Structure formats: structure tokens, C-alpha cells
Amino acid sequence: MDKKVEHRPEDAPGAKNLVKPYSGYEKNHVPAHDPLLTETDADTPMGEYMRRFWHPICMSEELTDTPHYLVFLGEELVAFRDKSGEVGVLHAHCCHRGASLEYGMIQEKGIMCSYHGWVYDVDGTCLEVPAPTGEEEEAEKFRKSVCQGAYKAFERHGLVFAYMGPAEEAPPFPEWESDFSVHPDDELVPFSNFQHCNWLQVQDNAADQYHHIPLHTTAVVPGHEQGTTFGEAGAAPYLVRPDLQFFPVHNGTGMAWTSSRRVDDEKIFIRVNHQALPNLSFHSYLFEDGTEKKHFSRLHMIRWTVSVDDTNSKMIGWRVVGKNIDPREVGTKHLIGYETIDFLEGQVAMRRPERATYGQGEKPPIPKDHRDRDCYKDAQYAPGDYEVIITQRPIAVHALERPMKADGGVYLFRKLLREAVNGGNKDAAPEAIREWLKSVNATPNSYCSGHVLEVPAAETLEDEVKRRRDVARAVIDVLHDSDELKGAERTKMVTARLEEIEKTVR
Ligand code: FES
Ligand SMILES: [Fe+2]
Secondary structure: OOOOOOOOOOOOHHHOOOOOOOOOHHHOOOOOOOHHHHOOOOOOHHHHHHOOOEEEEEEHHHOOOOOEEEEEOOEEEEEEEOOOOOEEEEEOEOOOOOOEHHHOEEOOOOEEOOOOOOEEOOOOEEEEOOOOOOOHHHHHHHHOOOEOOEEEEEEEOOEEEEEOOOHHHOOOOOOOHHHHOOOOOEEEEEEEEEEOOOHHHHHHHHHOHHHHHHHHOOOOOOOOOOOOOOOOOOOHHHHOOOEEEEEEEOOOOEEEEEEEEEOOOOEEEEEEEEEEOOOEEEEEOOOOOOOOOEEEEOEEEEEEEEEEEOOEEEEEEEEEEEOOOOOOOOOOHHHOEEOEOOOOOOOOOOOHHHHOOOOOOOOOOOOOOHHHOOOHHHHHHOOOHHHHHHOOOOOOOHHHOOOOHHHHHHHHHHHHHHHHHHOOOHHHOHHHHHHHHHHOOOOOOOOOEEEEEEOOOOOOHHHHHHHHHHHHHHHHHHHHHOOOOOHHHHHHHHHHHHHHHHHHHO
16 A cells, blocks of 8 residues: 555544554654645745744844855845945845855945955845946946845844835834833843744744643753753742633734733732734743732743744844843843843753853854754753754644644634735735734834732632633733823823722732
8 A cells, every 4th residue: 555645634644633552553644734824935825924024034243244144934145234334135146147145245335246246235236247348338237227136124132124025015113012112221132043943833832831841840851950940030930830811912913822820829920921923922021930019010022933944943032131020130141142042941952051162252053953962862851942842843733733722822823824824814914914003103012911910819729710810811901901002101001900900809
């Protein structure tokens, strides 16, 4: 029997939920991945959707005295900062005869291809075509007839952002919470962490909050605990399994989810995270110990999951570091950056002891194969997010998944993505999101917030579960009702409403 026969994912034998001991044989077919959500090359539905948004493509520190070659959404690109300070993101292959501009020479204005000396401005305009003596006029005419492929780009807080759709359709850059709600005592610290797998499974992990205890608080082999966040930070509430609820927000262009945990008999901790289409996530305070009452703590990490190509991606964004968001100063600024993040070991391919052998500003090579790393055994002793995400296969196969209730956030966000890409939600169409951004002066509010509330424990387990869920839902209502307000005005309203809720429950 020919086992290589092609199946549609839902027909594949492996996709059937056969409950039978020793059923390996019946399950040895791997169905196809979901191309609609996972593939992002040009001309794919998700690729076209992604191209209508601004994305961080690399860190500012990756733009040096030589051009930076990178792949993004399957396209080969070269990014550089010219000597006048302008950032260019151009197609890598020179439009003359295809040499890569990564070997080009950065100019006062633009970049010169090293093969025949054509010079391109950051917008792709050809500035110079060297001509043999006597043919200058002809060369000048020719120069005006060519143009290198280029994308709009700018730098912000140590990241390089690009827009890769039709230039005339570019939306305003969304300044969520007006510069990401950073308090004057705090700062946005950039990072970029490579992931050797499809973008969506990395994004999925943002809403997968049930993995915290098994993955992050338990070593596979005792004595090899990863530390940080849950242990050293004394973030005791994370040791309790959260009660999770998921809510579509902003007309189905985003999802807020609550994780609600009891801190002690008097207090509960409700964490609200927010994901915005297509690939942005806002994470509230990671090191909460629940000791101080808090009505409205804000963003602690802003992260885009960007697609390099269909089997590689990056988590790239900012950690918010400072005394306002993190009064106990648990965050570690020097551990946030290129191929490193401070809150957990196991977020990137290379582990800290190996990475520490590289000097400040030096870029460690990103290992190509996770089984061929010096830290492979350590990673087996105490795996992290990197290990479990990238080994869901290069592109995770949704047809093989057996989701339970706690996976609801993963599935809700995929549903929002699917509706956005196939036209099922008109509010999620790129032009609708562009108009919405304009209507809020490109400073939309986020639901992302942390709350330690005085809510006493209920008498019975049943009532306690109901109470945690009711209060979490009430928090979402308050965030929804305050969505028109900004800054201090919003904080005031949220605080007043949550104080009312505390009184009511008591
Ligand atoms: S290939 Fe670039 S100038 Fe000729
Ligand atoms: Fe995790």
C-alpha cells in the first residue's frame, strides 16, 4: 500500500482522533499545515494581509557601517542607515543585474552597488548610473528610467520598522497608548529573539498561559530549574493555575484575555494581556508578587511575532524597564537585546552561559539546529519556550492538535486571523483598520493591564471559581467602557470603577 498518497488535512489518517492503544501505525501520516494562516510569502493571503501593517524588521544596532542582509516575509532585503541618518530598506538584488546590495557601499545619501556603481536613495530612486565618457546624457536618461524596490522605514526606540505593502496604502504607525504608555521613570528596551519555526506557533504561545507551571516552574530533571520570573522574582501567584477567559475586542481586530489567580484569602491577581491583529501582543507586568494592591498597572512588554520566511520567525519588540512598572527592580536591562531576554532562560536558541562568552555589542551566531547546540542537554534538563515552540514542527500542524478549553485563546486568535484574511470580518480589513487608526489619532488604547484587587475568597470552591471569573469579566467591561479616554483620565475612571467592584464583592 502506498503511504505517500496525498490527503487533505482533515482526511489524513493521522488527523483522526483514534483512541486506541498502540495506534502509532494509524497515526504515522502527517497532514499538511494550514497554508492560509501560516504562509506569508508575496501573493499568499496572509502574506498580503501582513504587508498592510508596520513591522519591526531588525534592531537599530544591526545597522552598522555595512549593509544588513535580512529575509522578511520571504523577501530578501538589505537594510542600512545612510550617512545622513536616513534608513533604507531595499530589495537585496540590484535591479541592474542582481548583485546583492549587502556588499554595497553606504553613501552620504543612499547606497552604491559594488558591481557597477549604481547608487540608490532610501526610497529606491536611482541617483547615479556611472557612464563612459561621452555617454553621460544617455546614462542620465537611463537613470531616470529605473528604480530599485524599496520600502518605507523608520527607527523607533532601537528598532527598525518597515511597511511592505503598496506605499499609497500605508497606515499611520499605531502609537499604542501614546508611545506605549511608558512612564517617565521607565524606558523601552529593544530585543530581537530568533525562532526556528513558523511565525504563528510563536504568536500562539502568547495566549497559551497554561504552560507556565509545567514548563517554567518544573525542571524535567530536578536540580536543573531555570530560575527567574517565578522563583527569584518571588512571583508567587504564578504558582497557581490561572482561570482563563478570552474576549474579542476592538470589533474583532484584537483579543484580550484574563488570567485570574488567588493571591491569598483577601486578594486576587488579574492579568489582562492583549493581542492585536495580525501579530502584536502586549504583556502586562511579568513579576507580580501580589503583595501590593494595584488597580491599573500597564505594559511590561510589547512584542511583534514577525515572519522571516515560512519556517523562521522572530520575537521582536520592547521590554519596559524601570521603577514605575517594576518597583522591586526584578528586570535585568543588560540581559535584554539581540538574542537575549531577561525574564526566562530558554527563550532563544543560545543559552546564557554560552552567550556570555561574547563581548558587549558582539553578535553571537544563531545556531542552525536545535539538536546541535552546546546547550542541548541543558535544554533537555530544563526546556524553555524556544524548545517547545520550535519542536511543534517547522510549521505546526493544526489538524493533529487536540485542543482543550484552556487552548481557547490560541483558537480564538486564529479565528480572528482567519476572518481578517478571508474577508469574514470587514472591520479587520486593512483599510478599515487604517481608518480606525486615523479616527483615534493613531494612538489606540490597549487592554493590557495588571490588577491586584481586594476580593475575598468565597466560601465554596464553586462560588470562588464563579467569583474569579465574574470579577475578571467586570475588569474587561471597565477597560471597554474607558476605551474612549486617555492617560490620567482613563486611569481615574478605571480605578474608581474597580474600587466599586471591590466594595460590591465585599
Ligand atoms: S548589478 Fe548592481 S550596479 Fe550592476
Ligand atoms: Fe512561556
